Amino acid sequence: MTLDNNRQRDEATIELLRKLREKLLSDDISTARLAAFELARKQEDGLTILSEALFGNYPRTAKKAAAYGLRRMNGRMRKMAAEVLEQGLKHRDRTTKAACIKSISLMKGGASGKGGSHSKPASGKQKIMEITKKNGAKTKSTEKMMH
Secondary structure, three states: OOHHHHHHHHHHHHHHHHHHHHHHOOOOHHHHHHHHHHHHOOHHHHHHHHHHHHHOOOOHHHHHHHHHHHHOOOOOHHHHHHHHHHHHOOOOOHHHHHHHHHHHHHHOOOOOOOOOOOOOOOOOOOOOOOOEOOOOOEOHHHHHHHO
């Protein structure tokens, strides 16, 4: 490649990283997560931008998306991303700390951390319970319904 081709490619890369950083700092969590996912594939440049967003004075959505991006890093960058998340556990900002705790938990195969009722059957249908008398015999009304 010639020097001009390298310079054009570098300028295009810098522009792409600038746009992804801008999207990462968005108030819309979906936009921020998509940018974090793309930054996770950018190796060192992505790690730098995601770390900056996680530890900087940025909105909650940016911090959560940055933790997501660090969690999504692969290959040789995964260990470095895990180290950044470990550093976040010692951070004084509670949003940063919470995002790091959740990401580390998910990286280790933990549950998603979302609460909620798990009493619904998997099929989405409610189970019909059979009514019995005190002695355990079925009532006539339930016997008729079963035949």
